Amino acid sequence: MSENKINIYIGNRTLTxxxxxxxxxxxxxxxxKNGPLTIDMDDYAHMEKVGPIGHRLPTNDEYxxxxxxxxxxxxxxxxxxxxxxxxxxxxxxxxxxxITQKDLKDILGRGSVSAVLELP
Numbered sequence: 001m002s003e004n005k006i007n008i009y010i011g012n013r014t015l016t017x018x019x020x021x022x023x024x025x026x027x028x029x030x031x032x033k034n035g036p037l038t039i040d041m042d043d044y045a046h047m048e049k050v051g052p053i054g055h056r057l058p059t060n061d062e063y064x065x066x067x068x069x070x071x072x073x074x075x076x077x078x079x080x081x082x083x084x085x086x087x088x089x090x091x092x093x094x095x096x097x098x099i100t101q102k103d104l105k106d107i108l109g110r111g112s113v114s115a116v117l118e119l120p
Contacts, residue, residue, distance in 0.1 A: 006032065008081075008096065009116040013107050016120070017071055019094040024073050027057040028093060029119065036118040039079050042111075047084035049108050051115070053077050061089045068101035070094075081115070083108055 006029070008015040019025040031037060031053075041051035048066075059076045065087040066072055072080040073091040081096070083105045096104065 005120050006094070007118045007120055009118070010107050010113055011109075015096050015099065015107070017094045017096045019071075020092045022060045022092070023058045024060050024091045025093050028053075028073075028117075031055055031057070032117060032119045036116050039115050039117065041079070041081070041113050041115055043108075045086075047086050048072075048080050048082045049113060049115070050074065050078050050080045053079050060091045062091075063087065063089050064092060066090060066092075069096040069099060069104055071096065079115070079117075081108065 004019050006017050006019060008017055039051040039053060041049040044050050056076050057073055059073060065085060066082045067085050068083050070082045071093040073093050074080050083101060
């Protein structure tokens with residue numbers, strides 16, 4: 001059942017994520033139908049990696065507590081992978097499946113990273 005999944009490639013690792021049921025995640029899936037999307041991400045506040053999507057997606061902001069492995073849309077045009085918790089007005093895009101916080105942090109490493117998003 002891959003219709004609600006995306007793959008995220010970081011370095012030599014492949015992560016699978018389950019998308020949220022909202023118009024933002026649907027817009028991301030539509031964007032990925034055109035092919036893979038590479039997002040150059042930087043560390044922010046020692047809790048997340050964030051990078052520009054290059055497109056504006058619809059937002060469904062609500063006050064939530066993002067947890068490690070959550071995928072978030074910030075301000076309609078930034079893709080965020082959380083590796084530590086944070087609470088704010090965000091749009092939830094989904095969640096990385098079957099990985100621990102420590103393993104995710106090891107994959108993301110320090111500094112900048114490129115993430116490639118693709119439909120399975």
